[in-house]
Each structure stands twice: as structure tokens, then as C-alpha cells.
Amino acid sequence: MRLKDKVAIITGGASGIGKATADAFAAEGAIIVIADINVTAIDAAVAQFRKKGVTATGHVCDVSNRDDAHRLMKSVDAEFGRIDILVNNAGISRYRAFAEATSDDWDPVLAVDLKGVFFCSQAVAPYMRARKSGRIVNISSALGTGAAPHNTAGSPGGSAAYASAKAGVIMLTTTLARELSPDGITVNCVAPGSFLTEFSSSTRTPQQVEDHLEYRRKHLLLRRVGTLDELASVILFFASDDSSYVTGQTLNVDGGRSDRI
């Protein structure tokens, strides 16, 4: 068991990629903390874990709120006496053509996707520093890496805010890795390509979802969309001692974007 008794906080862990990550961590013996804004989904996920005998707890936390982030870390430390892993996964998108986008599109995306990573990492650092160990894994996106914009086939278009936030997450990863390495904390990042979740399907019509899949089948080197397990296993790698000599890195998990390779 690679995460036996490790305390792992997963932001946005109540659904999609975060929930799949929590499942993978639980299978490796971790104590699971789901931090999310969706109370119903938190309760369902925690109940599911407890039914399987996994120690799990849920916290309502808006990552874009600094007080929420600090409250979360304080109460997890009080409950379990340690925090070993933070996965900064919570994210949102608002796709709108750049010329039409307003602050109502830009601000929430930057607040959750970039500032949320800053707040949660800053809030968890003292607890990890005190124990001279910790793993922070940030979730960026292919769109934050300069891969083709989101308005290719089957996508709704207009990703300026999202791509900017996700590119920021990559640079934040490298700067945090530098600043936290003296205290034994590694900080790495995963940049997912296409994975079918509420996030990716709610921003598209059913026809756009089908076009999106078809486009990926044609253009990805691996000719298919990835499964959530295939992504969670990479996040697990960065959260475990398998990656003990790796920090400040971003790994693309995208089936081989032929527009970049």
C-alpha cells in the first residue's frame, strides 16, 4: 500500500477527476479528506468511502476563499494530527469568445483555478513544514501548456481565462517547488488532456461531446479519450514516494496531443 495511513486532502474531490483520485488513494490505504463546495456530492462520496471501511471525511470549502482554506487545514490537522498530501484539483471554466468575455467570465475562473491553488498551498505549508515532508499535486490542463485552443471540433470556444489560469498553475508549481523544497515538500503538476466528467460534458451540447470524442479519436496519438483511472494513477505517482526525487515538474497526461508532439 503506497499511501498507508497518509492523510490526503483532495479539493474538488466530490466528483470527476477529484473523486477518481480519492478512489485511487483510498485503494492505497490513504485517509481521505474531500474538500468541495457541493455538499450533496461530498456527503455521497464520504458515505461511499465509509461503507467500504475507508476513513474519510468531508469539508465544505470554497478554495477561492482564503479563510475557508485555512479553516480546512486547521481542522484536518486537529482531526488527524497530520497532513501528508494536498491535491489542488478544484476547477471551473467559463468558455466565451475573448471579444465578448467580461469580468464575470474572467474573475471566477482565475479565483478558483489559480488563486485557489495559491490559498490552499499557502494554508497547508506550515503543517507540512512542521513535519518536514509533504506532497502537493496541482491539476493544470492541456490548455495551460500551449496545446491547441479549446475551440477545435466539439468544443465551445473561448478559453482565454481558463488557459491563463492553468498556465499560471504550472508556473506556481515551479515557484512553490523552489520555496518548499528545503522543508522536504515536493510540488508537481499534472496537465490532463480530455477526460469525460461533469466539467467537460456540461460545457458542451451532446453533439459537441460526440464531435469532441471523434476529434480526439482522429488526432490524439493514442486515438482515444483517457479514462479517469489513467489520470488518477499519475496523480497517485506524484502523491506517493514513487516520485520522491521529482519536484517542480508538469506531466502531460493527454494521450499524445499530435498538435504538440
Ligand SMILES: NC(=O)c1ccc[n+]([C@@H]2O[C@H](COP(=O)([O-])OP(=O)(O)OC[C@H]3O[C@@H](n4cnc5c(N)ncnc54)[C@H](O)[C@@H]3O)[C@@H](O)[C@H]2O)c1
Ligand atoms: N475533465 C477534463 O477533461 C479536464 C481536462 C483538463 C483539466 N481538468 C481539470 O481537472 C480538475 C477537475 O475537473 P473535473 O473534470 O473533474 O471537473 P468536475 O466539475 O467534474 O469536478 C470539479 C469539482 O470541483 C468542485 N468545485 C468547483 N468549484 C469549487 C470551489 N470553489 N472550491 C472547491 N471545490 C470546487 C466541484 O463541486 C466539483 O466537485 C479541474 O481543475 C479541471 O480544470 C479537467
